Structure formats: structure tokens, C-alpha cells
Amino acid sequence: MWMHNPLFATLFWSTVTIGSYLAARAIGRRWRFWWTSPLLLTPIGVGAVALSLHAGYGEYIAGTRWLLLMMGPATVAFAIPIYEQRALIRRYWPVLLVGVAVGSTLAMGTALALAHLLGLSDSIGLSLMPRSTSTPFAMAVSSDIGGVPDLTAVFVILTGICGAALGEVVLKVMPLRSSLARGALFGMGAHGAGVARAHQIGGEEGSIAGLVMVLAGLFNVMIAPLVAALV
Numbered sequence: 001m002w003m004h005n006p007l008f009a010t011l012f013w014s015t016v017t018i019g020s021y022l023a024a025r026a027i028g029r030r031w032r033f034w035w036t037s038p039l040l041l042t043p044i045g046v047g048a049v050a051l052s053l054h055a056g057y058g059e060y061i062a063g064t065r066w067l068l069l070m071m072g073p074a075t076v077a078f079a080i081p082i083y084e085q086r087a088l089i090r091r092y093w094p095v096l097l098v099g100v101a102v103g104s105t106l107a108m109g110t111a112l113a114l115a116h117l118l119g120l121s122d123s124i125g126l127s128l129m130p131r132s133t134s135t136p137f138a139m140a141v142s143s144d145i146g147g148v149p150d151l152t153a154v155f156v157i158l159t160g161i162c163g164a165a166l167g168e169v170v171l172k173v174m175p176l177r178s179s180l181a182r183g184a185l186f187g188m189g190a191h192g193a194g195v196a197r198a199h200q201i202g203g204e205e206g207s208i209a210g211l212v213m214v215l216a217g218l219f220n221v222m223i224a225p226l227v228a229a230l231v
Contacts, residue, residue: 027041
């Protein structure tokens with residue numbers, strides 16, 4: 001069967017993934033709502049194609065393995081926003097340090113508590129724990145602590161979508177006046193999706209959200225060995 005050809009499968013699923021993303025991005029630019037986020041629409045598009053062809057997850061992931069390998073360079077590239085915002089870090093480093101540490105700890109703690117209350121297995125609980133960081137960091141942490149990185153990526157997407165949507169509600173209920181507070185809210189609570197939403201609010205909010213997202217990812221990676229030992 002043509003789908004069993006590795007070269008064709010790679011070309012086909014890569015095209016489907018990238019095409020779905022580009023289409024979702026165009027829709028998101030035209031209609032700016034939380035449900036038009038590429039994080040939500042891209043998996044829906046890819047899933048629809050997979051279901052129509054009766055293709056399994058293994059077939060899809062085998063054809064897009066090179067995209068997963070790009071997570072490494074993407075993680076290294078996160079050093080750029082840290083360098084660009086070095087003046088901001090020097091000015092607000094105590095607030096950023098405390099906020100990232102508290103936010104990350106609460107996110108991991110609530111994830112484990114939720115998994116326990118729902119009676120989920122240990123592997124699912126550990127996969128859920130790093131959900132509040134961007135995908136490259138979350139998958140690395142999940143692998144280190146005994147979770148399932150692919151499952152963690154799904155939790156990250158769901159967290160980003162829900163966090164970006166709820167962040168707007170929070171801003172209406174609790175109007176935060178400073179750009180630092182608004183940006184940190186989205187960067188800590190919704191990582192990549194939150195950064196995109198913060199940029200729509202303002203340039204400074206977007207920069208702060210991106211910085212907080214990266215710092216939270218680094219914090220999670222650094223404490224992953226400790227968490228693994230405790231769990």
C-alpha cells in the first residue's frame with residue numbers, strides 16, 4: 001500500500017501537518033478568537049485526515065518524526081528572547097523569580113493532585129505534571145520524570161488553549177493595570193498560546209509573556225531531577 005512507503009508517508013503527513021497549520025494560522029488572523037487558535041485547529045485538521053484514511057497514531061508520528069527532531073533547535077532558540085529582554089530581567093528579576101517559581105510549583109502540584117483525585121495512573125499523572133510549560137520543555141521534563149512525552153504534548157496544547165481563553169476572563173474580572181502583570185499572566189498560564197494572545201494586547205505584554213514562558217520552562221527542566229526523585 002502507498003502509505004507503507006516511508007518516503008511517501010513522510011512527504012504526505014508532513015504536507016498535511018504544515019498545510020493544516022498554515023490554514024489554521026490564516027483563519028486565526030482573520031477571526032481572532034480563542035477557538036481559532038492554530039493549536040486547536042491544526043490537530044483537528046490532521047485528525048480529520050487521519051480518520052478519513054483510517055490511519056493510526058503510529059503511522060502519523062513515523063511520517064513526521066523530523067518535526068519532533070526540530071524540538072531541539074527550538075529549545076535552543078528560546079535563549080534569544082532571554083537575551084533581548086536582559087534589561088527587563090535585571091530590573092524585575094526578584095518579581096520574575098518568585099512568580100515563576102510559585103506559578104510552576106502550583107501548576108505541577110495541582111496537576112498531580114488532579115491526577116490523584118481522578119484515579120489516573122502514575123504515568124498519566126507524570127505526563128500531566130509539566131503541562132504548563134511550552135512543548136519542548138514539557139516533553140523533556142516528561143521524559144526525565146517517567147511520563148509519556150507524546151501525551152504531555154497533548155496536555156500542553158489543551159492547557160494553552162484553555163489558559164488563553166480563561167486569561168481574557170481573568171483580565172475582565174481582575175483588571176491588571178501593569179503590562180508586567182498582564183504579560184506574566186498569559187506567559188505562565190498559557191505558554192505559547194498565551195504569548196500569542198499577549199502580543200495582541202500589546203507589544204510589551206507579549207515580550208513579558210514570552211520571557212516568563214521561557215523562564216518557567218527552564219525552571220521546570222532544572223527541578224525535573226528533584227521531582228523525579230520525590231515522585
